[in-house]
Structure formats: structure tokens, C-alpha cells
Amino acid sequence: xxxxxxxxxxxxxxGLSAEEYDRVMAIMGxxxxxxxxxxxxxMWSEHCSYKSSRVWLKQLPTTAPWVIHGPGENAxxxxxxxxLAAIFKMESHNHPSFIEPYQxxxxxxxxxxxxxxxxxxxPIANLNALRFGHPDDPRTRRVVDGVVRGIGGxxxxxxxxxxxxxxxxxxxYNGNPLVNAMTxxxxxxxxxxxxxxxxxxxxxxYVGSKTGRDGIHGATMASAxxxxxxxxxxxxxxxxxxxxxKLLIEACLELMATDAIVxxxxxxxxxxxxxxxxxxxxxxxxxxxxxxxxxxxxxAMTAYEMMLSESQERMLMVLRPEQxxxxxxIFEKWELxxxxxxxxxxxxxIVVRHRGVIEADIALDPLAEQAPxxxxxxxxxxxxxxxxxxxxxxxxxxxxxxxxACPDLCSRAWVWNQYDSTIGGQTVQRPGxxxxxxxxxxxxxRALALTTDCTxxxxxxxxxxxxRQAVAEAWRNLTAVGARPLAITDNMNFGNxxxxxxxxxxxxxxxxxxxxxxALDFPVVSGNVSLYNETDGRGILPTPxxxxxxxxxxxxxxxxxxxxxxxxxxxxxxxAGWLGQSLWLREIAGREAxxxxxxxxxxxxxxxxxxxxxxxxxxVAACHDLSDGGLLIALAEMALGGRxxxxxxxxxxxxxxxxxxxxxDQARYVLAVADVDALLAAAAAAGVPTMRLGYTGGxxxxxxxxxxxxxxxxxxxxxxxxxxxxGS
Amino acid sequence: xxxxxxxxPGTNRERDIAIALQAVSGQRPRMVWHRDTDLSGLDLVVLxxxxxxxxxxxxxxxxxxxxxxxxxxxxxxxGGYVLGVCNGxxxxxxxxxxxxxxxRNASLRFLSQDCHLRVERADTVFTRHYxxxxxxxxxxAHGDGNYFADPATLDRLEGDGLVALRYAxxxxxxxxxxxxxxxxxxxAGILSPNLRVMGLMPHPEDLVDxxxxxxxxxxxxxxxxxxxxx
Numbered sequence: 001x002x003x004x005x006x007x008x009x010x011x012x013x014x015g016l017s018a019e020e021y022d023r024v025m026a027i028m029g030x031x032x033x034x035x036x037x038x039x040x041x042x043m044w045s046e047h048c049s050y051k052s053s054r055v056w057l058k059q060l061p062t063t064a065p066w067v068i069h070g071p072g073e074n075a076x077x078x079x080x081x082x083x084l085a086a087i088f089k090m091e092s093h094n095h096p097s098f099i100e101p102y103q104x105x106x107x108x109x110x111x112x113x114x115x116x117x118x119x120x121x122x123p124i125a126n127l128n129a130l131r132f133g134h135p136d137d138p139r140t141r142r143v144v145d146g147v148v149r150g151i152g153g154x155x156x157x158x159x160x161x162x163x164x165x166x167x168x169x170x171x172x173y174n175g176n177p178l179v180n181a182m183t184x185x186x187x188x189x190x191x192x193x194x195x196x197x198x199x200x201x202x203x204x205x206y207v208g209s210k211t212g213r214d215g216i217h218g219a220t221m222a223s224a225x226x227x228x229x230x231x232x233x234x235x236x237x238x239x240x241x242x243x244x245x246k247l248l249i250e251a252c253l254e255l256m257a258t259d260a261i262v263x264x265x266x267x268x269x270x271x272x273x274x275x276x277x278x279x280x281x282x283x284x285x286x287x288x289x290x291x292x293x294x295x296x297x298x299x300a301m302t303a304y305e306m307m308l309s310e311s312q313e314r315m316l317m318v319l320r321p322e323q324x325x326x327x328x329x330i331f332e333k334w335e336l337x338x339x340x341x342x343x344x345x346x347x348x349x350i351v352v353r354h355r356g357v358i359e360a361d362i363a364l365d366p367l368a369e370q371a372p373x374x375x376x377x378x379x380x381x382x383x384x385x386x387x388x389x390x391x392x393x394x395x396x397x398x399x400x401x402x403x404x405a406c407p408d409l410c411s412r413a414w415v416w417n418q419y420d421s422t423i424g425g426q427t428v429q430r431p432g433x434x435x436x437x438x439x440x441x442x443x444x445x446r447a448l449a450l451t452t453d454c455t456x457x458x459x460x461x462x463x464x465x466x467x468r469q470a471v472a473e474a475w476r477n478l479t480a481v482g483a484r485p486l487a488i489t490d491n492m493n494f495g496n497x498x499x500x501x502x503x504x505x506x507x508x509x510x511x512x513x514x515x516x517x518x519a520l521d522f523p524v525v526s527g528n529v530s531l532y533n534e535t536d537g538r539g540i541l542p543t544p545x546x547x548x549x550x551x552x553x554x555x556x557x558x559x560x561x562x563x564x565x566x567x568x569x570x571x572x573x574x575x576a577g578w579l580g581q582s583l584w585l586r587e588i589a590g591r592e593a594x595x596x597x598x599x600x601x602x603x604x605x606x607x608x609x610x611x612x613x614x615x616x617x618x619x620v621a622a623c624h625d626l627s628d629g630g631l632l633i634a635l636a637e638m639a640l641g642g643r644x645x646x647x648x649x650x651x652x653x654x655x656x657x658x659x660x661x662x663x664x665d666q667a668r669y670v671l672a673v674a675d676v677d678a679l680l681a682a683a684a685a686a687g688v689p690t691m692r693l694g695y696t697g698g699x700x701x702x703x704x705x706x707x708x709x710x711x712x713x714x715x716x717x718x719x720x721x722x723x724x725x726x727g728s
Numbered sequence: 729x730x731x732x733x734x735x736x737p738g739t740n741r742e743r744d745i746a747i748a749l750q751a752v753s754g755q756r757p758r759m760v761w762h763r764d765t766d767l768s769g770l771d772l773v774v775l776x777x778x779x780x781x782x783x784x785x786x787x788x789x790x791x792x793x794x795x796x797x798x799x800x801x802x803x804x805x806x807g808g809y810v811l812g813v814c815n816g817x818x819x820x821x822x823x824x825x826x827x828x829x830x831x832r833n834a835s836l837r838f839l840s841q842d843c844h845l846r847v848e849r850a851d852t853v854f855t856r857h858y859x860x861x862x863x864x865x866x867x868x869a870h871g872d873g874n875y876f877a878d879p880a881t882l883d884r885l886e887g888d889g890l891v892a893l894r895y896a897x898x899x900x901x902x903x904x905x906x907x908x909x910x911x912x913x914x915x916a917g918i919l920s921p922n923l924r925v926m927g928l929m930p931h932p933e934d935l936v937d938x939x940x941x942x943x944x945x946x947x948x949x950x951x952x953x954x955x956x957x958x
Contacts, residue, residue, distance in 0.1 A: 152838050156869065157779040159740025243738050243782025335737060413841075420840045420869040422934040423777075425744040430941070440939065442743070555939055 006037050014041035020372055027366045035304045035352060035359040042270035042308060043277060044371050046531050051372040052497035053529045056510045060524045061517045066486055067525055068192065074115045074265060075183075076525025077192055078487045080551045082446055085189045087121040090129070090182035090452070090491040090547040092530035096237040097179040101146025106154040106240040108181040110312050113158060114266035117249050118315060120193040120256050121185025124424060125439045126155050128165040128181045129452040129491065129545040133174030135407050135725055140169070143177050145726065150240075151181070152418040157242035158249065161427055162419035163437035165452050169407045172460075175535030180491040180528075182547040184450055186441055193256060195265040197283035197318045197344055202262060204276070204287060204342040205324070207331050208248050208314040212297035214238045215271070215310025244313040244336070251334040252315065260323030267314040273307045275316040276342075277350055281364045286347035291354040295337040303352055303359035318344060378503035384461050387580045387594030392658035396632065397707045399588050399662060404636050405717040406587050407725075409629050414722030433641065434560040435480035435625050438552065447555035449483030451548045455628070456541035458596035461581050463505045463542050467512025468599040472666060474548030475520045476625040479608040480669060482557045482615035483550030485520065490527040490546055495539025497531045505542040513544060519601035520608075522548070559615050561624040562642030568676035569646060569693035571631065572683065573607050573668030577659025583629050584662035597664050604667045610688045611669050619679060622672040632661040634670050635693070636701060640715055645698035650705070652691065657704065672696060729956040731757040731772040734800070734816075736791045741777035741814065741931065748933040748945065749774070752953040762794040771956040772809045773800055775816025777869070777931060787830060787872045788818030797823050809853055809956065810925040814870055817917075817927030826918055826927045827885070828877030830870075834910025838871040843908050843930055845916050846896035849889055852919060853955045854926045857947030863900045864944040866930035868908065873929040875911035875918075882912055893917035893928055 004010060011021040014037060024032055024040045032040065042048055050057065062070035068085055069077035075089035093108025109126060116123050128151055133140040155162045160183070197204075215238035255261060263283065265275045272294070280287035291306050301309075319327055324340070331338035345351070350367075352360035394402070403409055416431040428447055429438035436451040453473040459466025471488065478485040490513065495502040517523055533540045552558050579585050580594025614620050622642065624634045639646055651657040673679045676692065683690045700708035731749050733742050742759065749757045758770065762780075767773060780791035791797070797819075804810050804825060812820040820826045833839055842865050847858040858864065877885070885891050893916040897906040907914045909929070917928030932945025 149837075152840075156838055156840075156871075157738070157740075157782065159778060241782070243779060243784065246740060246779070247737055417841045418838045420838075422840070422867040422931065422940070423741060423744065423869065425747050425934050425937070425940060428939055442747070 004034055006031055006034055011037060014038065015045055016041050020044060023370060027370060033359060035307055036362055038304050038308045039273050039360055039362060042273055043367060047269050048274055049371045050529055052374050052376050052531060053492065053506065054373060055375055056507050059510055059514050061514060062523050062525065064521060064523045067523055068189065070525045071527060073194060074118050076487060076489055077119065078525060078549065079189055080446065080448065082444055083189050084441065085187050085192060086184060086448060086549055087116050087119050087187055088182065088184040088489055088547065088549055089115050089526040090180050090489045090545065091115065091528040092491050092493060093179045093181065094176065094493060094530050094533055097147055098143065098177055100237040101143045102150040103237050103239050105147040105150030105179050107238045107312055108179050109151055109154040110240045110242065110245050111268050112181045112183045113160065113245060114268065116183040116185040117252055118193065118264050118266045119187065120191050121187040122253060123160045123183050123185040125184045125437065125450055126160050126162045126181065127437065127450055127452050127547065128179065129454065130165065130167045131173045131178040131456065131543060132169050133177065134171040135169055137174045139174065141726065147177065147179055148415050148418050154240055154242040156420040158246045159423050161421050161423045163421050163427055163439060164431055164450055167412055167415055168456065170456065170541060172541045176533045176540050178493050178540065178543055180545045182452060182489065184448060184549060193261055193264050195263050195279050195282055197263045197279040197285050197287065199262055199318065200285060200344050200346045202318050202344050203321055203324055203340045204289065204344065205317045205319050205327065206294060206314065206339045206341045207317065207336055209241060209244050209311055210295040210297035210337055211306055211309050212311045213301065213305055213309060216305060216308045238310045238312050240312050247334045247336055248313055248315065251331050251336055255327050255330050258323065258326055260319050260327045262318040262320060264315060264317045267316055269310065271308065271310050277364060277367060279316065279318065280350060281368050286345035286349045286364065287342060288345050288351045289342035291352060293339050293341040295339050303354040307352065376497055376503045377500045378507055379500040380504045381463050381501065381508060384595045390579055390585065390589055392656065394588060396657055396661055396703050397709060399584060399658065400632055400636060400709065401717050403583060403587055403629050403633055404714060405720055407721055408583060409633060410721040411719045413719065414726060428555050428558055429481060429560055433562065435477040436483065438481055438555065438558040440555040445554045447552045447558060449478045449481050449550040449552060451477040452545060453477060453548065454543055454545040456543045457581050457592060459509060459542040459544065461596050463508035464512035465596050465598060467509035467544055468516045469596065469666065470544055470546045471513050471516035471520065471522060472599050472601065472604050473627055474546040475522050476604065476608055478548050478550035479612045480623045480625045482559050482612060483552045485522050485548060485550040487523050487525045488546050488548050490524055490544055492527065492529045493533055493540060493543040493545065494531050495534045502539060509542055509544045516601055520605060557616055559620060559623050561622055561638050563622055563638045563644040563646060563672055563696045564642055565644050565697040567621050567672040567674055567696045569695060570671045570673060570676060570679055571668065571691040571693050572611055572671060572688060574689045575655065575660055575663060575665050575668065577655040577663040578665045579659050579663055582662060582664045584658065597666050599666045607667045607688055610683060610686045614679065614682065619675065620671050620673055624670050626668040626670065630662040630664050636714055638670065639701050639711060640718060643711065644696050645700045645711055646694055646696045647702040648694040648704055649692060729753045729772060729953045730770050731774060732760045732767060732770040733757045733774045733776055734760045734762060734796055736762040736780035736794060738780045738782055739776055739778035744933045745774050745776045745813065748936045748949045751936055752949040760796060762791065762796045765795050765799040767799050767803045772811065772952060773803060775812040775819050777814030777816060780815055780819065786822065788815060788822040791819045792822035801825065804925055807924060811854065812927040813931060813933065814929055817929055818872065820925065820927045825925055826920060827881050828875055830872050831874040831876045832872050833874050839908055840869040841908065842866065843868045844896050844898050844906060845893045845930060846900050848891045848894060852892065852923045853952055854948060855892060855951065856955060857951035861900060863896055863898060865935065865942060866932045866945055867934045868930040870929055873909040875915045877912060885918055888921065890919045890921065891915055892919050892926055
């Protein structure tokens, strides 16, 4: 790159507003160098600074007795018992995944893995929440194919099982898919590694892959909308190397068994800049870097390029000087670069030298403390009007066969079967077998339950109700496998925050989430915000994706959703027949209208605590929470999962059959039990509403009125879409 | 049974193999780094699954030249038992310890699902706890498991009884629908002429605990442990 003149126009090109550039000038007392401007622009990007979202994120509850580290570290940490901690986070890689689906998704997985193992955890599970455009949009197939291959290509190679997640389609994601990747790891509770640098003079060590010119200004790209020139941004997408990541995991964990590390952070967004600035800033020390020592993949890289590169699979550490050679030997064994590239100082400044020239010299405090913080203008999303009566045009059987085959409800086996879900030998509940994935902790009885959830169409209609629902559904999915929900990570995907209606969506979603987190004792311990998810001025559906984590004392208590013969079916919860924003309304009546189902958090808690208690006392043979598609879809999934039919009771009086069987009322579960009287008595004692739904057995799903649909026909409909659409 | 598990850079199913070996023998196997060449005292060497050296060349091609492979050749020539699973099978073919090659899956996609395997002979150390023609279930997880060899080699393998396992339907039928990766003659696992080296693509080590969905893979490890008990 030729030397470029630093001026307000270049600052604007780097994503800094005129006011932000004035603030840079005031802090520096002079015009910044190109490298300094680059550092300011990425540290003050939306992606790194959370400048539009921070004021709202503060409203989320983040504490509980079992929370060890909440937001602010590389990932959240919760106590799961047996002296262990679970470390987890979800992060988006939306913009890169549209530009270059394979590498965008792959590096999303790589980045979130590093956030977790940098804290000392061995990763034990990956999940991913994916939202794609309409299947008829010509771009969608290419994006789905590349994203699924990318997630598999990276996760399979690093040897971490991909155990769960979700896939939705909606035209609002046509030009802006969402790829949210979650990693969960396990570490001894007293061996958590943090990022605050300490010890003046201590060496700053770079390990992992060499630095190249890939991903320069990726964080800035992730903070801008897409337009017709998006293809020209492909060079800002990083390229992943899961093999090196695997070596990095093993080398870091080997080093972490020693006491060599003072502080460690991965080089994620904004690479060397954010890792060095954040580590020194958190520790209240200065840092001096000598870029001549940085392992480089390409010749003649400039300081600006090295500081802004987002080359993958790199970590920055502060080591105890006497342990430096121990560390070097470990990384050399794993054939990874290891270089001392600087040291800590007492100056409170970051000083970057390259070829004998000081390329950057910035006081760290003002870089952090004077970072922009915006109370952006907002308008509330207008509440949707009531839906009113909607007639049933097709009847139950036809609607069931249409819904079970639609892209949002059909089998995801085509996707899961490209992800290694069994590696590690601890996957108790595999994808599709239960409402949440269950992964046992090697050598122990204990297991973690994991899920990702969000219903974006609810959030679009009523962001506050949608935020509540997303958290409540994650809690419900963990409950339905018998786990005690502990905490969540959130991945807030929204449009352009400079538009008041988008900020209104964001603020309302946070309100709803906060209410649900409080009521369910389900705090937020980590998260990520992805804004500017717009293409040519059109935003995505507001998508606050929730990653939930729960614990089972004994993996043998966990429950799946597969029916077995000879059981009674019981519905937990009340059914008004809520069709507003339901999939039945969209797929059968062709409308996206009305308010989403209300979430009564006290009812959620009461019903969920009851269900969990029954599961843990061994009274339940199968359990499924009710969500998209309502009661009949849940029953069909349970029947298909267990290759066991069921005969259903008549629709109760006072509610239309299609509303009863396809309504999406919340706080509900279907249980299959051997002793129905005991269950009903326990529910009555707990004040939990129930209804008998019928009994299991046979090879058909027999609907109210006696229409029988064979499981063969149901399965054919359920499994048709993906293979036919993707051509394999 | 004293077992060693070889770790190449990029190996990732060594823990799964170790769990299965420990379940049947009560002892943790010795983990052998790919630069080590000392296999003394071992009855069995396992090459586990993974992506050795990233599989950036042909799968297993670089690992076949690791220092440990010379030791494994000598170990096998001296009558030692060697089991290669998934990437381990690929490495054994690249090293010339087993014939043939593993090509990209016919679907050109990574496949992670359960498959069914029919036991073609039960008189080996690896398969002795199964019955001949018995069908068992095993997870598979690979992108390059499509077994290939020239017709003469395939005829020789079949003629000499060196096909250990074939992909089959749950009822034991050898049909194209039950051959998930397009392998020649539905071959999932093969043996060396002295029946002491076996390679297979699926992962019986991930189905050794009822909690994980079954114990179909356990007899493979239990049989070895019994036969090789000290």
C-alpha cells in the first residue's frame, strides 16, 4: 500500500464520522498517522465499541450466584458444579458469510472457539443459529450450501462436535443472512484465564498463524450496510485454517496447565490492535510492540496492515519471563509460530514500532474512555392490531402435511448430517432427538444442555414480546430435557441503528429479554451485537438470538422427544388458540399478521418447574416443548422421532380446531407418560393446567375425527424439502 | 492388552479411542506422539480419526511420512496388531500397509450419520466378538471414505477373505442405498493378509455406552482386549 494522506476524507472512508475524527484530533493533539487512524477507526467501530448498543445492554441482568464472569471477558463463565465451569458465548459472522459463505461461516466458528479456549476451556460443543433468505431467492441456495459446508469444514476438523442450532428462512434475510456461532467449553473453576495484562516489563508473545493481508478493516466492514459494491469487499473476508486452530487449542491447553500465562486474548476482530489495546487497557498498563518481530506471511507489510489484519488462528499472551522458554517449547512442538513482539510498560500508552520508526503512539485511557457512546434517537414499533377471526381453508390433515414439509419446519437432517455431532463420545442427545442438545462431561455423570432460540417474526411484530419469547423458549427447551437452566449468551442481530425505528426494535427487545431473564433467573453472561444488517436500505427481521445453557446432575436423567408405544399424552399449559404471527397463518392462510403470542413469565416458570420436576423424578418418557407450528406439529415430530404413532382426542369445545392444534400459545409442553393419573394429580397439586391428548402406538398419527396419516407419508413430507432443494 | 494411540498434528478422535480402550481393558492407552518411534511393549497400535496435517494434501498422505510410521511398519512386520479408524485407515493406505485409497464421498459432502456394518469374517482379533454376517451400527463422520481399488485388487481382497466389514442395510443386505459414501463393493473395512492390520472408516468407538445411543461398537474393543490380554 502506498502512503496515504490522513485527512477527514480518509477518516470517513475508515468509518469515522466528522465528530469522531475531531475527537481523535483532540486526543492526539495533532493529525494521527495512518496506523493511528486505523487503530482509532477499528476500536471505535460499532463492532468493537458497541457505541450504539452499550446504553441498552446495561439493562440486562448479568448476575446470579452461579455466574463467575459475566459480560466483559472473552466469554461468559458459570459454575456447573463438581469444581467445573462452563465457558460459552455466541457471536455473529453475518456480513462475511454473505460475501463469501464458506469462509465467512468457517471463520465464525473459528473465532468463537478462540473466545472460549482463550479462557482455559476445552471446547466440548458447537451450535449455530442460521437465518437465510427465501428459498426461491436465487442467492439463497449458494449461501446455504457455503455456510453449511463452512461450519462443517471448520468444526469437523477441529474435532468439536456440532450438536445443535436452528435454521430459519425469511425474505428479510435475502441479502443479509445471519450466521451466529456458539461454542461451549469446560474448565476447572479455579483455572480461568483472563485478559488483563500485568507486570511491567513482562513479554508480550504472539502465537499461532502468521499475519497476512487478509481481513484488513473487517470490523469496519461489519459496521456498514451492504450495497451494490458488496462483491468488491471480498478481500476483507478472512480465510480460516481449522488445522492450525486445532494445534492452537492443544498448544494453549498444554501451556495453560503450567503457570506461564499472566494474560491471554485471541486476536479476533481488529486483530493485533484490539487484543493489545484491550489487554493493556484492562490491566491499566502500557504496551510497546515491535512489529519487525511479528511472524509475517507476506513481504513488505506495513505497520498499518499488520495492526489491522484479521488473519485467523492467532493469540496474544503476556507471559511470566522465567517461563518464556517453557512456552516456546510447547508451541514449537505443535509447529506453531511463537514470537516475543513486545513488552508491558508503565506509560499507559500503546507504542508501535516498525523498522525503527514509531508508527503509533496513543494514550490508552482516552482511546477507551472517550470512545463514542450514542443515545441514538428511537421510535417504538407500533403494536399490531388484533388478528380477528381467521377461517380454516384446508382442514387439519392438509395443514399438517403442508406445515411439516415447509422450509421452516421440515427435517434439518440434510444440514446436521454434514456436521460431526458424535466426536468426543459424549453426545447424549443428538440433533433432532430432543429440544436441547445434551453433552456429558467426560468422566463424570454431569451433563450440559444447550440450545439456541429466537422467533424473528414475533420480534418484528412486537420486539418486546419477541425478546421475552426468545429467552423463555431457550429456558423451556433446556427444561424439556430435564436440565436446570443457568445462563444465556445473546447475539443481537439488527439493522442500521442510525434509523430510529431500528433503535426502537433494539431497545424493546432488550426490555423483553431483561424481563424474562429476571423472572426465570437466567442471566446474560456474554454476547455480541451485530448492527447494520441491511442491504440497499432494507433491514433484516430483528433477531436477538439466544444461546441457552443448563445443567443436568446426571446425564441419565436427560429426556428426548421420541414417542414409545403404550403411553398417554398430556398437554401442560393452557391453549387459547393463538394464531397471530403463527406459522399456520403464514403457510396456510398466507398472512404474516397480528400480535405474537403473549408470554406470561410467571406461568412459564410454574409450568416449566413442574415439568422439570416430573422428568427428574422419572415420571416422563418423552417431552417436547411447543413452539413453531403448535401442538400438532410437536406431536408429529414426537411420532416421527420415535417411529411410533398416536391417536389424538377430540378438539375441546370453545376453540376452533385449527387454532387449537396449530396455535402458538406459550408455556406449553407435551409429555408422554406411563402413569397418567399420577401426573394429573401432581399437576393439579401444583396448580398446573393439563389436558389429556390421547395415547401412543401404531404406525399412524390419527387426528381428531379419525383421519389417520401414516408415519410413512408424514416422514416423506417432512424429509422432502432440503434434499430436493439442494439437489442431493 | 497394552495399547498405544498415535497422535499426529490434527488427530482429533484420540480421546474417543482411549475411552473405548479403557472401557474394555481398564487401563488408559499410551499416547504416542507422531515424532516418537518407540513402540516397545505394545500389543496394539491404534491410528485414530482426525485431519492429520489438515488433510491439505490427500487425506493421510503427509502423516504416512511421519517418523512414527517407520516404527509402525516394523511393528506390523513383526506381527504387531494395528487398527486404523477413519483418518487412521486413510493413513494406512497411504503408507502402503493396506491396499486401495479413500476418495471423496460420492455425494461430495461430509457425512455424519449412523451406518450399519455387516461382519464379513469373525475369526480375527478385531471381529471375534461379533458373529459372521452380524449387522452392527456405528456412527460415521468423514468427507473422504469412498473406498477405491482396481478390480484386480478388489478381487484379491474378496478372494483372500480380507474384507472385514461392508456397509449394509439394518437387515444385512448389501445394497446401494445402504452404501453411504459410494465405496467399491460396499467395503467399509479391510484386513492385511496376516489379519493383524485392520482399517475401517466408521467409528465404533463412539458407540460404546448405552447413554450415547448404544453399545454396538463395544465388541470390537472387547474382542481385542480379550485376545491380547497379557
